[in-house]
Amino acid sequence: MELIGKGSFTKCYLLPCKKKVLLETDDPVKECIGNGWFPNTPLFPKLETTDKGYLCKYYPKVRSLKKALKPSEYEKYKDLRDIFTNNWGGIKGYSHCRRDLGKVKNKTMRKHLLDAVDSLANYGDDMCFEISPRNVAVNNGKLVLLDCFFMSSRLAETRK
Numbered sequence: 001m002e003l004i005g006k007g008s009f010t011k012c013y014l015l016p017c018k019k020k021v022l023l024e025t026d027d028p029v030k031e032c033i034g035n036g037w038f039p040n041t042p043l044f045p046k047l048e049t050t051d052k053g054y055l056c057k058y059y060p061k062v063r064s065l066k067k068a069l070k071p072s073e074y075e076k077y078k079d080l081r082d083i084f085t086n087n088w089g090g091i092k093g094y095s096h097c098r099r100d101l102g103k104v105k106n107k108t109m110r111k112h113l114l115d116a117v118d119s120l121a122n123y124g125d126d127m128c129f130e131i132s133p134r135n136v137a138v139n140n141g142k143l144v145l146l147d148c149f150f151m152s153s154r155l156a157e158t159r160k
Helices: 028-034 071-085 094-101 107-123 152-159
Strands: 002-006 010-014 020-025 047-050 053-057 127-129 136-139 142-145 149-151
Touching: 028 047, 028 053, 028 107, 028 149, 071 142, 094 107, 094 127, 107 127, 107 149, 127 152, 149 152
Parallel strands: none
Antiparallel strands: 002 010, 010 020, 020 053, 047 053, 127 149, 136 142
């Protein structure tokens, strides 16, 4: 397996079939998704639990989100970026996530994001949201939020 990415919580390996990745992780957000607590929507990746971590579809990097996303999906991305940027580059904590992600213009995406925040509350109230081209993907022209949520307490533990 080829290591293709490494973050604070996760190592990502491309499987030989080149269609899936293995995520070796101790990320509570991935656990939440893998346990099926996140909304069942193409907005979030599907994770399959294994004894070595989580299997996920491989989303190749794209050169330009604007060109790769359908126009309506790019508008969703821009809306999330605007909300994120207007919060000085971070949305932190349960109440702020609910308040700020509750401003999302697209009603369906707003519901999915708020449901995700409520699911993460099972792990604590210190969830954070950040969005940039490096933590999103494109699947058939649709936006996928790969690593937009994290738990600040877990990040602090990792950095010690």
